Amino acid sequence: MTIMNINLINYISEHEGFGINTDVIDTNILNLAVVIGVLIYYGRPLLGDIITNRKTTILKNLEDAESRFQQAAENLSFAKEQLQKAKIKSEQIRNQGITIAKQTANKIITSAENDIKRLKETTLYIIKLEEEKCLSEVFSKLNDLAFSKAIEKIKQNLNPSLQKKIVLQNTEKLSTFKR
Template identity: 35%
Template sequence: MGIISYLATASEGGFHLNFDILETNIINLAIIIGVLYVYGSKFIGNILETRKSKIVADLEDAENRAKKAQEALTKAQKDLEQAQAQAAKIREDAKVAAEKTKQDILAKGRDEVEKLKASAVKELSTEQAKVITELKRRVAELALAKVEAQLRSDLDESAQAKLVDRSIAQLGGGA
């Protein structure tokens, strides 16, 4: 009955709550906990269950995103390795192509040099033949000029006329 006496006051003759903290703290706390348990357990339980479900869903979503990120990272690493291998192949192909082009250019250069040498030799031979022909012609002209000059000086007009007549007779048109 001691607890009820704290709750009820004799002066008013009715039942009411005593809000004096020092006198009624344990009783008020028990009543509030009881009311919260009876009326608030479902409400708080629903809130906690909803929060728990949301946290679980967020964790699952985070795990899925982490798994997808790991898969994307693995794929990106494979793609990088393939790209590096392809780049190495392209570099090697470029080196081979450059070496082939170099050899082709050198071969063409050698062929061109050989053609130029052959052309120069041919041109030199042609020029040499022209020079020899020109020298022969000049030698013949000089020899004829010398013989003619010598003949003019050695022959007088009568001897020259006899020589011309004899030459004409030998050629078949004589008198």
């Protein structure tokens, strides 16, 4: 395959003016060596400056990246601390909410118990008043009934002579008081 490539190059160079000259003296190797030496001698500081600038830029970029990394790490640490504080605060708020809810529930229960107790007392008082009122009405009706029966009995048994006797007795009693 290599022989074929060389033959192809020789064919092209003979017919089209392109080719590789393998004669060392004819190729001017000394001229090329001098040109390469001059390039190395004078190009070295230029390449050195370019490489130094590139190195400086890379180092600066690395330092910037390291600084940004440190800043990001600090921000992450700060954010983790804030998250932890927020979790603690939310737990405290939740616990306070539970405590307040329990206290409120206890207050409501106590208030309801007091209201029930007061309602029972009020109901018992009203029942007692109604009992007394009913008893008073019964006593009043019994008294009226007894009085009316007594008057009827007196009217039936009272005759003029008995009436005169009662009036005289009461008059004598009044006169003894007068003295």
